[in-house]
Amino acid sequence: MTQSVSTLVILGASGDLTSRLLLPAIGQLLTDQPERAFTLIGASSDALDDDTWRARVRESFATVEAKGAAVDRLLKETRYVEADATSAHDLQALLSGVEGVPALYFALPPAITAKACDALGTFDLPAGLTLALEKPFGTDRESAIRLNERLARLVPEDQIHRVDHFLGRSSVLNILGLRFANSILEPLWDGLHIQRVDILYDETLALEGRARYYDTAGALMDMIQSHLLQVMSVLGMEPPSTLGARDLRDAKGLVLRATRVWDDDPVTASRRARYAAGEIEGRKLPAYADEEGVDPSRQTETLAEVTLQIDTWRWKGVPFTLRSGKALGSRRREMVVTFAPAQHVPSGLTGTTEPAKLRLLFAPDALSLEVNINGTDDPFGLERASLTADFGPGALLAYGEVLEGILDGDPSLSVRADTAVECWRIVEPVLAAWREGRVPLEEYPAGSEGPDGWAGLG
Structure with a gap:
């Protein structure tokens, strides 16, 4: 220290x-x-x-x-x-x-x-x-640029900490060790071996008195534009030479600069919805539009989903889908890497042939590798098995890790100026399509898994 x-x-x-x-x-x-x-x-x-x-x-x-x-x-x-x-x-x-x-x-x-x-x-x-x-660091790309200019007139960039407490989460930091300290995994970490990546942060909590902030932000700006894009950049980065601030933030910045909406089509690559009246764990909830402090005319979403692509050799053709929502029936906080299916399963083996999946869970921090194995009763029948590990809670709370960096003058876990702007650039086409009404605002009952017809993720 x-x-x-x-x-x-x-x-x-x-x-x-x-x-x-x-x-x-x-x-x-x-x-x-x-x-x-x-x-x-x-x-x-x-x-x-x-x-x-x-x-x-x-x-x-x-x-x-x-x-x-x-x-x-x-x-x-x-x-x-x-x-x-x-x-x-x-x-x-x-x-x-x-x-x-x-x-x-x-x-x-x-x-x-x-x-x-x-x-x-x-x-x-x-x-x-x-x-x-x-966060949020501005309200759009232009305001983020103006905020950066304000800050740059005051102190050098290395003395500016744009706090994203997700970057203090042990589960996000664990990605670095899992990826770069295991030769068995890193050679498979590309579009030849990975079919898709889903990053989910679904909550059972509803508005909980946060209308003043949340109704002007919504799920996309509150979670995806900030936290989940940062997580995606760690999942997708190239191996840094060190975990020093410059190397780590350079690697994240390269990923975000290469990221755009899938096929440049925000209408087909994004979905939004807000919760209607329902019940969660015996507690009755009003519709979001009827919550105190909410202006229904804003059409603020409480569930958002966006699919992105990273235009690099490593990630060509791999969809990254980021989703976050409130008042859902189950709490899901995980990153799910779905590997490509086996190219050929020998004749004579029966049962599941689902692709292997690596799940990295937030709070509690854990990982699970789901693979197909031969059954105990029938060696010709394939069954699903999970290999699990618990990372533990970490020595410090997420904000403790962030404050440690601030006190020690280490901006490794903070969001750099150019990265803050890139995150707004990535979601701006989606926000524009939503403002223009080109993507419908659907509804789902509070306590459900989302609107009917939405395909499951992970």
């Missing part, structure tokens, strides 16, 4: 993101790495005193059973500053009171983050300042 940041300042410290995700991750990080020492400052426009702030931090730490000398030290020293994140005066005063090298974490809506960046550009910033911001 070579920590470069001395003080972590969270803008929007009174919000849900801070209490539910950031603070527990900090507590776990300090418990796991007790040699760490940094100052934590919470800042927002809410009127809180230091004692109230410390109580909130302590409460969040308790959810992960954070303990140890490093935790006690941070709890004793952390403080709160009432500040308007869009005010140059407040931000300058906040940063002038910071010791050592600071990092600013924008736990704020994107529009407020953009205004805060404008305010930061009006005065001299501390040397070494790191900026960390949450």
Whole structure:
């Protein structure tokens, strides 16, 4: 560990993101790495005193059973500053009171983050300042370019952390070890041996009070444009020389620059739907359009599916289908690699001849390799068998791994400027087709597996 940041300042410290995700991750990080020492400052426009702030931090730490000398030290020293994140005066005063090298974490809506960046550009910033911001990085390709230009005027790219907590998930990091440390697998990792790749993130959770954000985003922007494209880039990348930030992000960028909608036809390569009234695990749900805070005229989708192609030698002809949805009947969080079928099954063998499948599961992190084997009762009959392994939960929460990179000045797990723009470029044809009504907005009952007629994935 070579920590470069001395003080972590969270803008929007009174919000849900801070209490539910950031603070527990900090507590776990300090418990796991007790040699760490940094100052934590919470800042927002809410009127809180230091004692109230410390109580909130302590409460969040308790959810992960954070303990140890490093935790006690941070709890004793952390403080709160009432500040308007869009005010140059407040931000300058906040940063002038910071010791050592600071990092600013924008736990704020994107529009407020953009205004805060404008305010930061009006005065001299501390040397070494790191900026960390949450997705979405803009609302389309042009706004992502403008945001990058704002940020580039403030600090160098290596000091900008565009946070995508999926890139902190152990299951995503496990892809690198599985692919590149096993000579049995990597030679098969191409279009000659792989038939299709599906990346699924289906949830049983519904809107759960997130209408203010979700109704302006939808499943495509919330999950596919950001998280799932990043996962796809790790699955599809060429072997990097090292796992250093430059090599890893270069490899991901090459994949995304080569990615486009399947056959350049967003009408046939995408589908969308939203949930109608239904029931999940005994809980009755209203239709999405009737949820509090939802504007039905926006036609926001709660289930999105897009098929893409990667125009490289390795992936020629292989469809990558990304899907995410809410209020579905079963929770599926997995990457499924379907291998090509056997070229010839000898006569005399009967039973299943389904292609082999490799499943990499998110939370719980595990893998399963499904293959055909000879049956125990009839050696001429083929049966399906699964070889499984459990990766375990990992040492840190996803946000803990992200915060570790921010504190250590390692942007390996963050989204680079050009990558943020490419992700918008990839989905823009789909968004345009949806806005123009060329892809119908279908419906499915909450608690079902999706609209009738949708082919299953994985």
